[in-house]
Amino acid sequence: MSKDIDNIIKNVISNNKEIHNLDNHISKDIGDLKKSIKNIHIQISELDEKINQILEIMNTFSIMLAEEEENDDYDTENHDWTPYDDHNFEEDFEDEDGV
Numbered sequence: 001m002s003k004d005i006d007n008i009i010k011n012v013i014s015n016n017k018e019i020h021n022l023d024n025h026i027s028k029d030i031g032d033l034k035k036s037i038k039n040i041h042i043q044i045s046e047l048d049e050k051i052n053q054i055l056e057i058m059n060t061f062s063i064m065l066a067e068e069e070e071n072d073d074y075d076t077e078n079h080d081w082t083p084y085d086d087h088n089f090e091e092d093f094e095d096e097d098g099v
């Protein structure tokens with residue numbers, strides 16, 4: 001029976017060493033995962049900043065485009081206008097006597 005107990009103790013010690021090695025590997029893997037997650041968070045923050053910059057540029061561009069379209073609408077509404085419309089030529093043709 002003591003032989004059986006010795007075998008059981010050897011197996012327990014062997015299993016304990018395996019568990020300890022697994023624990024070390026898992027701890028190392030957890031550390032690597034934490035570093036990877038931190039790097040991912042940094043990259044996400046950088047992408048978020050770039051996306052916000054792009055959105056700001058797009059908003060500026062859309063405002064400029066809307067203003068340009070508004071100016072184009074104004075120009076098309078007055079497409080029959082000529083510079084001569086604002087000038088009264090009859091005044092220019094009056095002679096010196098006012099006739």
